[in-house]
Amino acid sequence: LCALHLAQISHKVERTATRKQFSNTLWCSVRPVIRLPVPDILTACKAEEGDDAVASLTDDNTADGKTGGTENLITGWMGYWHERTTMKRVRMTVAYDGTSYCGWQFQPNGLTIEEVLNRELTALLKEPIAVTGASRTDAGVHARGNIAVFDTENRMAADKICLALNQRLPEDIRILESEEVAPDWHPRKANCVKTYEYRIMNRKVAMPLERLYAYFCYYPLDVGKMQQAAAYLVGEHDFQSFCSARGQARDTVRTIYSLDVTREGEMITIRISGSGFLYNMVRIIAGTLLKVGIGIYPPEHVAEILAARDRKQAGQTALARGLTLVSMEYEKELPAWCHVRVPEWSYHILQSRIHTEQTAYFWIEHCPDEEWDRLLRRNIHHAFQNGARKVWIRDLEASRLKAGDTYGYYKLACLLPDGTEPALLSRSGAESGNRDMDRGTPQPVGSDVQTPDFTQEECAVIRTFDKHLKTIENFQDGGWFCAYDAGSCF
Numbered sequence: 001l002c003a004l005h006l007a008q009i010s011h012k013v014e015r016t017a018t019r020k021q022f023s024n025t026l027w028c029s030v031r032p033v034i035r036l037p038v039p040d041i042l043t044a045c046k047a048e049e050g051d052d053a054v055a056s057l058t059d060d061n062t063a064d065g066k067t068g069g070t071e072n073l074i075t076g077w078m079g080y081w082h083e084r085t086t087m088k089r090v091r092m093t094v095a096y097d098g099t100s101y102c103g104w105q106f107q108p109n110g111l112t113i114e115e116v117l118n119r120e121l122t123a124l125l126k127e128p129i130a131v132t133g134a135s136r137t138d139a140g141v142h143a144r145g146n147i148a149v150f151d152t153e154n155r156m157a158a159d160k161i162c163l164a165l166n167q168r169l170p171e172d173i174r175i176l177e178s179e180e181v182a183p184d185w186h187p188r189k190a191n192c193v194k195t196y197e198y199r200i201m202n203r204k205v206a207m208p209l210e211r212l213y214a215y216f217c218y219y220p221l222d223v224g225k226m227q228q229a230a231a232y233l234v235g236e237h238d239f240q241s242f243c244s245a246r247g248q249a250r251d252t253v254r255t256i257y258s259l260d261v262t263r264e265g266e267m268i269t270i271r272i273s274g275s276g277f278l279y280n281m282v283r284i285i286a287g288t289l290l291k292v293g294i295g296i297y298p299p300e301h302v303a304e305i306l307a308a309r310d311r312k313q314a315g316q317t318a319l320a321r322g323l324t325l326v327s328m329e330y331e332k333e334l335p336a337w338c339h340v341r342v343p344e345w346s347y348h349i350l351q352s353r354i355h356t357e358q359t360a361y362f363w364i365e366h367c368p369d370e371e372w373d374r375l376l377r378r379n380i381h382h383a384f385q386n387g388a389r390k391v392w393i394r395d396l397e398a399s400r401l402k403a404g405d406t407y408g409y410y411k412l413a414c415l416l417p418d419g420t421e422p423a424l425l426s427r428s429g430a431e432s433g434n435r436d437m438d439r440g441t442p443q444p445v446g447s448d449v450q451t452p453d454f455t456q457e458e459c460a461v462i463r464t465f466d467k468h469l470k471t472i473e474n475f476q477d478g479g480w481f482c483a484y485d486a487g488s489c490f
Contacts, residue, residue, distance in 0.1 A: 135194065142213065215322035230302075232306060239278055241305050363465060
């Protein structure tokens with residue numbers, strides 16, 4: 001295609017002696033010489049566009065009287081193939097029995113789910129394929145709904161790939177569905193709710209049929225106490241105590257939306273849903289709840305383990321075979337508000353203006369000084385990931401915000417007394433987000449603040465935690481600071 005494109009631009013085409021020769025082989029003067037068979041292209045074009053379309057491509061009677069049908073053929077074939085070789089991104093829902101595999105991610109010492117998918121997709125689509133998984137499960141962990149994406153130029157319909165691929169995959173891996181998604185959609189960057197289940201077979205004698213899909217525990221377990229202990233983990237917390245030492249996460253704060261412990265006969269199921277999980281986090285939580293159920297820990301000790309932020313304080317890492325990734329539910333619409341009230345901190349983020357104004361509003365109701373930097377860094381970055389270009393921040397507890405302070409990639413600026421933003425300087429072309437480009441000529445980006453027109457519902461919510469800012473008229477007197485991307489202002 002590149003060679004054809006160059007040939008079209010330079011108009012250097014070597015015409016063969018007869019049309020019959022030309023209709024079977026196209027020779028271009030681009031070096032190295034590219035030889036492309038074309039009968040299949042003409043046949044496909046004829047089937048879709050009709051005889052007239054093919055005739056127009058092969059007509060020698062052109063305006064310039066020189067290039068004739070040869071150049072028309074090149075141009076037509078290039079357009080035809082361009083429409084059909086556009087890269088697309090395909091999302092797959094993957095289910096697998098992890099017993100025979102060394103986890104999801106490629107490993108040099110054993111077979112993995114990723115390796116099998118890459119191999120079979122490459123063979124199916126006739127091009128090198130590399131999948132990207134949403135959850136890189138460990139060896140022995142199972143999945144009913146893991147998500148993977150890959151890019152392809154193949155013309156096969158995205159929703160048919162799952163059917164064709166399942167004919168090639170081993171019986172312990174299946175693609176439940178496949179669909180085309182936006183080219184920039186990423187399974188690990190999009191907001192989602194992950195749900196895991198950990199199953200415990202609680203009986204005196206192990207059941208052989210469950211040995212690969214449940215953890216066996218001989219001691220009787222008190223499900224009531226396990227439920228009490230689980231309640232301490234719900235919400236946004238620092239789960240450093242529940243993270244394996246091998247974990248590489250920079251920030252160990254995660255949010256658990258629900259954590260239920262239920263019993264059905266001899267099977268106990270720990271079902272946990274959250275925004276994301278640290279390395280071995282679910283299995284360590286399961287191991288800790290097991291100790292509570294046996295009676296080694298009282299339920300309230302889980303709160304002490306959480307506060308200690310010490311892996312040694314929590315229970316053992318439960319075996320992998322009892323863990324299953326159930327589902328990953330991706331956020332279709334950004335919630336208008338994000339309210340977090342836990343013992344460690346309390347804050348509120350208005351997100352309803354991100355889509356329309358690319359602006360978020362962030363009230364910090366309570367935060368210890370030692371957590372201040374991490375709290376701002378984490379939430380400002382998340383707002384920018386969701387589409388914000390400015391985040392207005394207000395500290396309701398103290399005066400800890402200062403103009404010029406940086407939090408990760410972001411810098412704070414204060415609101416001037418006359419109601420305008422400070423005259424920050426931006427690099428030319430900073431909107432592209434390239435931090436490595438030359439600064440160029442500094443341009444002022446400060447301008448009159450667009451006073452947000454909060455709705456009555458939003459004002460009612462704001463009044464519940466911000467007693468000073470009852471109306472937006474005193475916006476400029478409310479101690480607001482604006483967080484900008486440090487790559488586009490200085």
